[in-house]
Amino acid sequence: MSRGILEGIVEKRRRRILREGHSLGVQIPAERRVPLVSFGREPCIICEIKRASPSRGGINPSLDPVHQAGLYSDAGVLSVSVLTEEDHFSGSLLDLMAVKETFPQLSVLRKEFILDEEDLEISFRAGADAVLLIASLLEADTLAQLYTKTYALGMDALVEVHSVEDVAKVRRLRPRFTGINSRDLRSFRTDLLLPLQLAESIDWDTKLIFESGIGRGEDVRIARNAGFSGVLIGETAVRHPERLGELAAAAGAGPENSVFWKHLARRRADHPQRPLVKVCGITGREDALLADSLGADLLGFVFADSPRRADADSVRNLGATWALKVGVVVSESGPDGRRRLPGEVKELLDGGYLDAVQFHGDEEPEECAGLAFPYYKAVRVGSQKDLEAARNFWSPRVLMDARAEGIRGGSGVRISSHLVRRAAETGPLWIAGGINCENVVEIVRDFNPELIDLSSGVEAEAGKKDPEKLKRLFELLDGRME
Numbered sequence: 001m002s003r004g005i006l007e008g009i010v011e012k013r014r015r016r017i018l019r020e021g022h023s024l025g026v027q028i029p030a031e032r033r034v035p036l037v038s039f040g041r042e043p044c045i046i047c048e049i050k051r052a053s054p055s056r057g058g059i060n061p062s063l064d065p066v067h068q069a070g071l072y073s074d075a076g077v078l079s080v081s082v083l084t085e086e087d088h089f090s091g092s093l094l095d096l097m098a099v100k101e102t103f104p105q106l107s108v109l110r111k112e113f114i115l116d117e118e119d120l121e122i123s124f125r126a127g128a129d130a131v132l133l134i135a136s137l138l139e140a141d142t143l144a145q146l147y148t149k150t151y152a153l154g155m156d157a158l159v160e161v162h163s164v165e166d167v168a169k170v171r172r173l174r175p176r177f178t179g180i181n182s183r184d185l186r187s188f189r190t191d192l193l194l195p196l197q198l199a200e201s202i203d204w205d206t207k208l209i210f211e212s213g214i215g216r217g218e219d220v221r222i223a224r225n226a227g228f229s230g231v232l233i234g235e236t237a238v239r240h241p242e243r244l245g246e247l248a249a250a251a252g253a254g255p256e257n258s259v260f261w262k263h264l265a266r267r268r269a270d271h272p273q274r275p276l277v278k279v280c281g282i283t284g285r286e287d288a289l290l291a292d293s294l295g296a297d298l299l300g301f302v303f304a305d306s307p308r309r310a311d312a313d314s315v316r317n318l319g320a321t322w323a324l325k326v327g328v329v330v331s332e333s334g335p336d337g338r339r340r341l342p343g344e345v346k347e348l349l350d351g352g353y354l355d356a357v358q359f360h361g362d363e364e365p366e367e368c369a370g371l372a373f374p375y376y377k378a379v380r381v382g383s384q385k386d387l388e389a390a391r392n393f394w395s396p397r398v399l400m401d402a403r404a405e406g407i408r409g410g411s412g413v414r415i416s417s418h419l420v421r422r423a424a425e426t427g428p429l430w431i432a433g434g435i436n437c438e439n440v441v442e443i444v445r446d447f448n449p450e451l452i453d454l455s456s457g458v459e460a461e462a463g464k465k466d467p468e469k470l471k472r473l474f475e476l477l478d479g480r481m482e
């Protein structure tokens with residue numbers, strides 16, 4: 001939603017209200033007929049009734065809201081969001097009324113571009129238990145007035161933020177429910193790490209709701225592990241009701257103390273001037289501690305056939321580091337032909353000695369998800385086709401490595417510039433392959449990667465880092481701060 005589109009939606013809505021009144025041409029009962037049910041109960045998975053959206057077009061134009069709400073209810077979902085905006089989302093207040101009247105025990109959120117108190121009165125009478133208040137749409141005073149009115153009516157408010165400016169605007173309200181949208185209002189893109197990052201600036205006691213872009217149970221786990229109380233799922237819930245069980249189970253499971261994505265988002269916020277740095281192919285303790293003290297964000301330990309193969313005991317004995325520890329694996333096929341995580345890596349991950357797994361083999365998207373959590377995928381990119389295949393992976397980030405025939409990682413080969421540029425168009429860029437002190441400044445300048453991954457480029461010999469090169473790397477990167 002570019003600013004223009006958001007303004008367009010609001011403009012259309014104002015005109016519609018002038019024409020049809022706040023009831024939007026729908027017969028609204030004079031008195032509320034349905035019970036008020038509190039919003040956001042556990043398991044806090046809020047599924048949405050959404051026929052279409054400006055970013056996706058038609059999702060399911062013939063969606064029957066009552067049938068869909070029945071699927072949600074059967075899956076154990078207690079809160080349902082109903083889009084009532086007509087011009088861009090093909091919604092209606094009739095949908096909301098039908099859902100709430102059929103399932104009075106559900107808590108129903110009215111998803112609308114709410115503008116004034118009359119919108120709230122109508123929402124209440126139509127049967128909404130909660131309303132969405134979008135911070136970026138409303139002046140601070142109006143937002144405060146609507147927030148107070150919502151609770152005066154007995155409803156809950158989900159206050160939606162997208163930026164630090166929004167957070168500053170809502171801070172004095174200290175809303176009980178704060179929704180953070182992963183969808184960027186300008187580009188339509190969702191970035192699962194964005195809410196994690198923004199959550200860091202929320203300093204009041206609130207139930208955080210992760211909004212948009214959730215596709216799988218893993219995404220729900222990422223949100224829960226980052227401290228979100230709940231998730232709001234639209235398109236996936238409509239298109240893939242078969243995933244509702246998996247999504248609801250993940251929402252109900254509770255956090256697992258996996259801090260990987262949350263810490264990464266925090267480190268990104270801590271030093272926005274330079275990319276995140278992963279130093280990979282570490283075998284020795286000194287190298288790990290030096291990279292950590294210099295400011296590396298990730299330390300990579302290779303558990304695959306490689307001259308840089310790490311040893312499980314040294315990882316176990318390393319102790320606490322600021323940097324997150326990643327096990328780089330090429331998953332093997334077991335006797336049953338199914339892939340599995342190397343046993344030592346599974347033990348290190350379960351024991352908390354590794355924070356995440358980087359899959360560096362030929363794993364398929366659905367295989368990765370079943371093998372480890374948290375994880376991200378590294379893909380070898382030699383063509384446009386490789387880039388497209390990379391988009392199928394579900395991890396919030398995919399690491400682009402150069403395709404060097406017969407060698408996996410540490411090859412010193414770089415991806416061609418035009419492919420890197422293409423990759424950067426689709427979202428934050430993580431790149432590996434041939435990065436060293438000679439080219440790092442140029443790479444950062446030209447491609448603005450979110451993460452750079454270095455292995456052979458900071459080595460004295462295979463498996464041994466060169467302390468001078470490591471120091472020089474961080475000097476070069478930090479020099480960019482001026």
Ligand SMILES: O=P(O)(O)OC[C@@H](O)[C@@H](O)c1c[nH]c2ccccc12
Nearest residue numbers: 181211212213214232233234235236
């Ligand atoms: O379909 P998704 O990506 O799961 O997103 C659902 C919901 O977060 C999204 O519909 C939404 C979030 N905030 C909004 C404000 C208005 C309209 C819609 C929205």
